[in-house]
Amino acid sequence: MLIPLLVALQLRAAVTAGSITLRTPTASQRVPLVADTSGPVLRPQMLAPLLPVTVVAVSPGHYRLDIAGASFALEIGVPSTTVAGQVRPLASGPIIREHQLFVPLQLISEVLPSVAPNLRWDGASRQLSISIGARATPDRPANPQKSRLIVVDAGHGGPDNGMTGPIGAPISIYEKDVTLAVAMRLGAELRSRGLRVLFTRTTDTLIALSDRGRIANQAGGDLFISIHVNAANMGWKEPAAARGFETYFLAEAKTEDARRVEQMENQSVRFETDTNIPKDDALSYILSDMKQNEHLRESSELAELIQEHLASVHPAPSRGVKQAGFRVLVTAFMPAVLVEVGFGTNAAEAKYLTDRRHQAEIASAVADAAQEYLKRYERRVTGGSGNGGARDER
Numbered sequence: 001m002l003i004p005l006l007v008a009l010q011l012r013a014a015v016t017a018g019s020i021t022l023r024t025p026t027a028s029q030r031v032p033l034v035a036d037t038s039g040p041v042l043r044p045q046m047l048a049p050l051l052p053v054t055v056v057a058v059s060p061g062h063y064r065l066d067i068a069g070a071s072f073a074l075e076i077g078v079p080s081t082t083v084a085g086q087v088r089p090l091a092s093g094p095i096i097r098e099h100q101l102f103v104p105l106q107l108i109s110e111v112l113p114s115v116a117p118n119l120r121w122d123g124a125s126r127q128l129s130i131s132i133g134a135r136a137t138p139d140r141p142a143n144p145q146k147s148r149l150i151v152v153d154a155g156h157g158g159p160d161n162g163m164t165g166p167i168g169a170p171i172s173i174y175e176k177d178v179t180l181a182v183a184m185r186l187g188a189e190l191r192s193r194g195l196r197v198l199f200t201r202t203t204d205t206l207i208a209l210s211d212r213g214r215i216a217n218q219a220g221g222d223l224f225i226s227i228h229v230n231a232a233n234m235g236w237k238e239p240a241a242a243r244g245f246e247t248y249f250l251a252e253a254k255t256e257d258a259r260r261v262e263q264m265e266n267q268s269v270r271f272e273t274d275t276n277i278p279k280d281d282a283l284s285y286i287l288s289d290m291k292q293n294e295h296l297r298e299s300s301e302l303a304e305l306i307q308e309h310l311a312s313v314h315p316a317p318s319r320g321v322k323q324a325g326f327r328v329l330v331t332a333f334m335p336a337v338l339v340e341v342g343f344g345t346n347a348a349e350a351k352y353l354t355d356r357r358h359q360a361e362i363a364s365a366v367a368d369a370a371q372e373y374l375k376r377y378e379r380r381v382t383g384g385s386g387n388g389g390a391r392d393e394r
């Protein structure tokens with residue numbers, strides 16, 4: 001992990017060119033700019049989730065970029081775009097870097113506000129303000145807590161079984177089955193609490209790790225919860241005895257144990273055949289990382305609450321809140337956590353995790369935690385009006 005990190009740090013110094021701020025009445029996010037010979041450019045997807053963004057490759061070199069209801073036709077290297085039936089000049093042509101589309105800042109600061117009436121650019125503060133109602137879908141009605149969208153992600157699936165266990169007995173637990181059962185139950189619990197839910201999968205199928213985050217971003221998710229089952233390291237003294245639950249948020253892995261879980265969960269990319277996304281895309285990792293950082297505090301608070309609530313139902317000990325670099329969390333630009341609901345390698349815990357009644361208990365506890373988190377979050381954004389209610393200013 002050390003060498004890629006060093007490269008990453010150097011890359012960061014070389015490519016960043018400041019940032020702009022995206023702001024709604026209740027939230028703000030920073031969007032990093034990248035220096036290009038033609039001027040500052042940015043990845044349009046970085047405007048999500050505050051603005052709905054979709055990038056579609058129409059044909060080689062041609063893209064359609066949808067932002068906040070405006071649709072731009074773009075061609076790589078061509079400094080103009082067609083939007084709302086008009087051809088508009090661009091400061092420079094869109095470019096592809098590290099397999100990602102980048103557009104000139106001027107498209108966002110000048111062209112976009114001219115076609116999206118609810119967006120206003122302030123050059124002095126380098127800030128794009130979104131007034132209420134600017135979202136393409138009116139999903140922020142009077143009672144915002146009711147309308148929050150939780151993305152529920154069942155780990156693994158299809159050819160990727162995840163872990164199997166328990167140690168020293170015939171296989172009785174497949175991680176992918178437990179994660180799906182708990183996730184479906186969690187979704188039902190959240191819906192019964194008036195929240196909206198999007199599942200990354202509802203059947204035994206494989207979804208690429210990077211797609212899970214993308215699905216969440218495109219839907220404008222407010223929270224991302226990924227469910228997994230842990231496996232002991234066979235090198236441990238008594239691997240079959242390891243048990244307990246832990247919740248991760250995205251950051252650099254701090255401990256040996258966190259690195260073990262990170263490596264294990266990131267292995268799912270082995271099953272992915274889609275090569276659109278480079279497996280070790282340092283640049284997009286950094287950019288995602290910078291963006292995700294703004295959700296670090298939120299994510300760690302959600303993780304704390306999940307651990308607290310799980311402790312009230314789970315028979316095994318809490319292993320605490322941890323941090324690691326999970327691919328599935330890297331691409332989700334919202335508070336995002338990964339819950340290891342127990343060790344399938346432990347015989348008693350495998351039995352517990354495959355029991356439908358206990359799966360329901362786990363799901364209910366996680367749903368309680370998410371609901372409590374959202375209540376606190378709403379209080380913060382609607383409470384302190386003196387600071388504009390920005391989520392990063394509490």
Ligand SMILES: [Zn+2]
Pocket residue numbers: 155156162163175227228229264265
């Ligand atoms: Zn897993």
